[in-house]
Amino acid sequence: MSLLNLPGLGQMVEVISKERNLPKHAVQNALREALLKGYERFRKTYRSDGITFEEEYFNNFDVELDLEGEGFRVLATKMIVDEVSDADHEIGLSEVREVAPEAQAGGTVVVDVTPEQGDFGRMAAIQTKQVLAQKLRDQQRKIIQEEFQDVxxxxxxxxxxxxxxxxxxxxxxxxxxxxxxxxxxxxxxxxxxxxxxxxxxxxxxxxxxxxxxxxxxxxxxxxRADAGLVVYLFANEVPEIEEEIVRIVAVAREANPPSPAVGPRTKIAVDTLERDVDPVGACIGARGARIQAVVAELRGEKIDVIRWSPDPSTYIANSLSPARIQEVRLINANERIAHVLVPEDQLSLAIGKEGQNVRLAARLTGWKIDIKNLAKYDYEEEDRKIQESSARIIEPYDQSEQDDENDYADDPE
Structure with a gap:
């Protein structure tokens, strides 16, 4: 079989493999594809013979690398036929039987179609080089995707x-x-x-x-700003989380607040099914050692660890830590609206600088939280508003029931 020389082929594969952090088989695949594109360019430029080359015309062609012989061959898989009408895809039965007497029409055979060294011209070589660069990038992308999708x-x-x-x-x-x-x-x-x-x-x-x-x-x-980083850091520092004794229920993080006057802050809600385990204490650690390790990795970011509760009022109160909450009123459970009553001296702490504390608490709990001054809160007025709101919801429902009753009354049956 003929061979198109590529001096230093083995060394070239080795160098590209090291430079691009690609396995050798990936480099060889890219090189084969590039050489095949070069062959296509050679055929279309110098050996077209009036053929109209469709997109899939060269699908039966392949390139075989010979690293030891420092070269490559172009091979074509052809159908054995009695009479040839397409020399690139077919080969005559009589020609095949000269080397394989048992051959039958309808089978396939691989034929060496490697061009002469001088025929594979400069344009084809340039095409090969351009395609190789692209194929190597494609191989790198493919390997990176496969390697990192699992992580x-x-x-x-x-x-x-x-x-x-x-x-x-x-x-x-x-x-x-x-x-x-x-x-x-x-x-x-x-x-x-x-x-x-x-x-x-x-x-x-x-x-x-x-x-x-x-x-x-x-x-x-x-x-560096995603809440997932905080979850990982706590899981890494707190063995109880890794062992699933303590679980992280929710995280709300504001790593880059809208105002430069406000620092980054995270609230994390934790829980446990073990009665003798304090989930908040487990995350903080002895003398704050565990939480300080997380804070240090996040360059001093403020972190509030609070206890999750299935009771919305308790959960909302906990989420507004470190503020002292007097009462939580669940105004509308369907729309998840709550009024949080705090003493006047706790207002600024509950709201936080530029609203950061209540904003994070709302994201953590999923409730719309309205901080109210306990001294100025009018229970009667707020209750009246709740009743009016409920009436607006009930009235259309009652009217639809009345309409249904009228429909039944009008029914001749």
Missing amino acids: EGTVLQGRVLRFENTSVIVAVSSGFGQPEVEAELPKREQLAGERPYRPNMTLKVYLKKVFEGSRRGPQLLVS
Whole structure:
């Protein structure tokens, strides 16, 4: 069989494999596809013979690499027929029987169609080089997607590499001994308190998304602002969470508040089914050691750990920690509206700086929380409003029932 020489083929595969962090078989696949595209260009440019090349015309062609012989062959799988009408896809039965007497029409045979060294021209070589670069990028994307899809939604160790506009490019690895891969940390996912980032700075990042298909830039999107990072850090520091004795029920995080005057803050609700376990105390740790480890990783972010409760009033009161709550009134359970009554000296604490405390409590509990001054709260007026609101809901319902009764009364049967 003929061979088109590619001096240093084996070494080239080795170098590309190391430079691109690709396994050798992936590099060889990319090279085969690129050489096949080069062959297609050669045929269309120099050996068209008046043929109209459809998109799938070369589907029966393949390239075989010979690393030891430092070259490649072009092979075509052809149908054995009595009379040939398409030389690229068919071969005569009489010709095949010269080397394989037992051959029958309707079978297939692989034929060496490698062009001469001089025929495979400059244009084909350029096409091969361009396609190879693209195929290598495709292989890298495919391998990254396969490698990191299983760890999407987990936390990875990152290392700052460089900066592109407002994004930080960090190096991450899917596991011990695995090569590093670039990931993008966009501005919206950064922590304002830890900027400016410095090259080689190490930090834990939450793998938020693995992009599929072609995309300019890194295939991985990581975050320092996602609530998932807080969940991971607590699970890492609190053995009771890892052992499922304590469970994290809900998390509300404001890593980048709308105003620079307000610092980042997180509220986390925890619970347990074990009577002798204090879930809040387990998360805080002896002398606050566990929660301080989490706070340190988040560069001083304020964290409130509160006890979850199935009772909405208790849960809402707990969520507004550290404010002291006098009473929680569930105004409308369907629309999840609650009035929270606090002493005057607790108003600012319950609301928080620029409303941050009550905003996070509302997100944590899923209730619309209205903080009220206990001294100025008019129970009678608020009860009257509740009754009027209920009446507006009941009246249409009662009217529809009356309409139904009238319909039955009018029925001749």
